[in-house]
Amino acid sequence: MLSWRSIRRLVTAFLAVALVLSGLMLSRAQDPIAANAPIAGLDEAAPTPAPEAEDAAPEPKGPKPVVRTKETVVPKVQAGSPKNVVAELPQTRTTSYGMVGVTWSAKTTDKDISVAIRSLTNGKWTSWETLENDDDAPGDAGRPGTEPVWVGKAEGVAVRVSSKSGTRPDDIKVLTIDPGGVDEAAKSTVTSAAYTPGGVMNGTARVTTAAEVTPTDGSPTYTPKPTIIMRSAWGASAGGSCSAPLTGSSTRGIVVHHTAGNNSYAKSDSAKIVRGIQAYHVKGHDWCDIGYNFLVDKYGQIFEGRKGGIDRQVRAAHSGNGEVNTYAMGVSMMGNYDEVVPPEALKAAMVKLIGWRMGTTYMKAKGTWKVSEKNLTLNMIAGHRNVVGTACPGKYAYAWLSAEGGLRDRVEKYISDYSSDIKTRAAELGKTVTGPVFIGEAPVTDGRATRFGKGYMYSTPDVGAKFVTFASGFYDKYKALGAQGSALGFPKGDSPTVSSSGTFAQRFEHGSIFAVRTSTKTTNYAVWGAIAATYTKLKEMSGQLGAPTSSVITESTGSRANFAKGYIRYFSESKKTVAYDSSGKVISTSTATSTNSVTIPESRTITVKGHGFGHGIGMSQYGAQGAAKAGEKFDSILSTYYPGTALGTKTGNIRVLITKDTTASVIIKARSALTFRKGSGGTAVTLPATIADVAVTKWMITPLSSDKTKSVLQYVTNGAWTTYENKIWTGDAQFEASAIRLILPGGSDVKYRGILRSALPKAGSTDRNTVNVLSIESYVRGVVAAEMPSSWHPEALKAQAVAARTYGVRGIVPSHYYDMCDTTSCQVYRGYSAETEATDAAIAATKSKILTYEDKPAFTQFSSSSGGYTAPGSQPYLKAVPDPHDDWSGNANHEWTKSVSAATIEKAHKSLGTLKSITITKRNGYGDWNGRVISLKLVGTKETITITGNTARTSFGLKSNWFRF
Known part of the structure; x- marks a missing residue:
């Protein structure tokens, strides 16, 4: 609410546009903070950005409230008046009005003034009602006075002014306000489609639907903008000196108010009440406009308050604290919530309004923010009473703010699923680069945008979130051309x-x-x-x-x-x-020439040219080699492919599923110093090299033939399998040694370090899988040698070692029976048998090093060749980045050509019939030919289908999804 002490009255009903003052001339029209007054302790030294010219709303038209000022209250107090009454306006008939308030000169020093009124309605005088004072105006700006009170349709007013000190205030004015009776404008609410954010975001705003909150396709979820009744719809006046409003650099918090007054207003009264409040604030308090940023009635209708503040933090006059007025959004609930509990329709609207503003400006519903003025610490969602001494927003509303399931809880839940790549990218860049959010995230053509203090950030599914800075004229030029709607399209690089x-x-x-x-x-x-x-x-x-x-x-x-x-x-x-x-x-x-379409020729074979090998996300192995050959160190290579990550350390063990062992048995070659153990914590048993003076050649853990939920330990001497010491059990078991040779189906063997475990996929299973349990460092020795040629540059091998170690560590899931597999579905692992001296040296040089993001292991995807530009991935640090080092003489995958027969495509997509043509319909925008293929259309004699670039890669038999015809 406005700067009011102990406010309890709910001002209710409709209010509409401009004001006509009769008999009272005001000397100025401004907020209770001087336009250039400094606010101490702010964290931005630079001036806040002013709204752009195109942001200005058209002059509203509608019913104009009439404000009448009664004669100055007579100094002489009538006989029989209560004690401490220092001035009165006797019972006086006046022109019909709906709202009344009292103001006095700012020169008055008495702070103990109390005003009571009574009104004449339908020929009857009401009982005396004490108004709450509006004491929040700092300094001497504007005229102090009471809150306005909605009285419905009245024809008379009487006023008593009391003072404990006995001092009569100077220049007392009684304002009666007719808010205007033409309410058709107020009946038309303005939805999200009619509201357009500032800057280049203004051309394409659309209605945000419920589907954006709970999408079913895995796409991002956003906080929808609620329906807001705009100033032009409720009949606002133009206002005074804040017609070009001052703005804070960001929204830092929310302050909740109530308007006080009565609670019995009809829904059709609400716009009148808002008009009346604005009239009183402008003509009574001498402010430039209504003091709140938003007002919400008991029916759930949301009204735009101070001009220009829909999507940004316009400085209002609601709290009695200049810094709070500048940086907190003031929302007033229309009613007296010291007397009644806020109804559910009002509560739901408050959640939607506050959730929208907090969600789209990336704020948290809970926590605190610092106010340097008066050294305040406020909750992110605070009550007016937390700022100044007042009962506002009423005891019932104030209790609802922090109650379990109350406003803070509901807003927190409402915005909990908000996902935004702009929010994520802005956090990565930091406020030093972006500045704070100035205009919250909103839809634009084919994407979304957020205005920060130092530039705009745009997002589109094809490109991701990228920042265009105000510095060096970049944004001004972009805007002048038409921004994302221009020939340039969306930004694809933010630095x-x-x-x-x-x-x-x-x-x-x-x-x-x-x-x-x-x-x-x-x-x-x-x-x-x-x-x-x-x-x-x-x-x-x-x-x-x-x-x-x-x-x-x-x-x-x-x-x-x-x-x-x-x-x-x-x-x-x-x-x-x-x-x-x-x-x-x-x-x-x-x-x-067209690179995106081809008509199938008579030869029934098409030529496809492409870049890269693999998915292209994260590190390019050929690119790492090219960078190393050019003199880059491993950490520099990694920072190129995984920007925003940091080096950390990790030790411990990892469990690898050995997929080549397709039987339910674990069969190994016998050796000395071999240990058997039931489970991972059982007693270790040293297995003998000979039994009955005959050498043991093999050992096996296998399901018991009579009950496959149990296992048995067996050995071979003289070519026959024998059960060892009647060892039969339920659960896992394992062989342990410094190195063990696992015999695979077909008779070949592979050497592994550590433990070979016979693991049950789940309790009671009759199946078994072979799992190699070993140290992370030993695991990486078996990966790097399998993933990258050992003859490559040591710095490339080091980069691969860190990426492989990190990928493995991220996959550790204690609740599962294995962590990683040994194929390209995870990363290739070939055990001890694959190790080389060069790759071991690279691993030793990077011992325990992993990449982390926000103190957690990063998802270090890598592929053979990027083709010159990496592909965006699922994490903030898996960005599309130029990769010039991928192009070197030894990389046959950087550019390739492939002949593809139409029959191959028809076999993979049988519904086509005979393939007639192929057209690429969408690319990701990065690199040659406008980047990798996202989708393409196949036209056949029976059907036309659309497939993804990744599907085409598989069904066409290509090296990557980056191709042309």
Whole structure:
């Protein structure tokens, strides 16, 4: 609520637009904080960003409240008046009104003023009612006074002013307010579709549906914007000096109020009440606008309050504390919740409104924030009484804030599933880079966007979350072109890169913005489309053309961009792009050809060109080798492929499922110093090398033939299996030695370190699986040698060692009977038999080192070859990053060509009939040809189907999903 002490009255019913004051001239129209008043102790030294010009709402039109000021209360007190009454307005008939309040001069020093009123309704005078004072205006800004009170339709008013000191306030005014009777505007609520956020986010806002809260397809979940009755719908006046409102740099908390007054208003009264409150705040208190950011009635209707504050923290006048007014959203419940419990419709609306603001600005529902003014610590969702001495928001509402299942609990639950890659990426970059959230996350065309203090962050499923900074003019240029709706598309890099010439570049889906610096200024140029592709092939700023000197310019024949040492032209009709040096000599020519579609020729064979081998997520093994050959160390290599991770350490054991052993038995070659143990904690038994003077050649743990839920230990001497010492048991058992040779089906054997366990997949199972239990370091020795050639550079082997160790550690699940498998479904592990001196040295050099993210083992996926650009993965640190080191002479996977027969595709997709054509419909936007294939359409004689790029990779028999025709 507004800055009010001990407020209990709920102001109720409809209120609408502008105010006409009769008999009272006010000297100024401003908030109770001077426009330039400093607020001490804030954590942002820079001024907060001002709303952009396009954010301004149109001037609302509707019923205009009429404010009438009665004559100054007579100094002489009537005979028989109560003690301490210092001034009165006797029972006076006046023009019909619905709201009344009393104000006095700011020069008044008496703080013990009390005002009571009675009103005439239907010819009867009500009993005296004491109004709550509104004492929250800091300093002498505005006029102090009472809260306004809704009285319905009244025709008369009487006022008594009391003071314990006996001092009469100066310049007492009684304001009666007719909020206006034309309510058609208030009947039309404005939904999310009618609200558009500021900046470039304003063109495409849409209704956020319930499906965004609980999607069924695994997509992100967002907090929907509730229906809000806009100022133009409830009939707001234009307001005064805050028509271009001051804004805090972020929303730091929520303050809950009630309006006080009565609780018996009808739903059709609510807009009138809001109009009346605004009228009283402007014409009575001399503020520039209504004091709250939002108001919510008992029917669950949400009203926009102070102008400009729907999606950002507009400074209001609700708390009596300048810093809180600037950084906390003030929400007032319409009613007196010192007298009644807030109804459920109001509660539900409060949860939706506060949950939306907190969710989309990445706030927590619980916790605290610091207010330097008066050294306050406030809950994220606080009551007005926590800021100043007041009963607001009433005892029942205040108890609901912290009750079990109350407002804080409900908001916390409401936003608990909020998932946003913008939120995640912003946390990675940190406030030093992004600044605080200024405008909360909202939908834009084909994606979402959030405005931070230092730039905008955009997100699209194809590209992920990327930041466009205000610095060096990048965002201004992007916005001027049309932002994500322009030829550039969404950003695909969030850190401007710098060339050797000192020119910075921000990368987008279809081009780049360059910040070209001279000794006197920085100028931004945008290059996109075919011109950008040619410029990239010519090595951009460091190539033959140098830095841009213009953006793309439209010509009659196509388009053109100028550079320091030449220019590039694109000819629309021929689809040809030609680069010229400064003398006009042609230095490059290319003609656009379709890389995304192919018609099946008579030969029934198509040629597919591609990049990379594998899924491309995380580290490229060939890229790591290329980087190592170029002089990079293993930690630098890892930071390229897993940005945002840190080196940590981990020791212990790991359990590996040996998939090559497909039988239910564990058969090993006999050796000395071999131990048998039932379970992992049983007594160790040393097994003999000979029995009855005959050498034992094999040992076996196998299910008992008569009861396969039990196991038996057997051995071989002279070619026959014999049960050893009648050892029969239920559960796991294992062989232990420094190294053990496991005999596989078919007779070959593989040597493993540590333990070979016969493990039950679950209790009571008749099946068994072979599991190798060994130290993490020993495990990695069997992985690196299997995953990367031992002849490769030591720094590449070290990078592989850390990635393999981390991948294994992340897979440890104590509740399961094994942690990792030994195939490419996990990572390849071949045991002791695969170890080499070079890979062992790399493992020893990185002993115990793993990569961590937020102090947990990272998901260090890797593949053979990235093809020059990695693919985005499921984690914040699995980003799409350029990988120039993947292209070296020894990497035959960087570029490849494959002939694919139509019959192969038809066999994999039988519903097609005869394949007629293939068209790639979507790519991920990273690298050559606009990146990896996300989806493609297959047209056949019987059916047309759409498949994913990964499905195509498998059914076409390709090395990766990054391909063209």
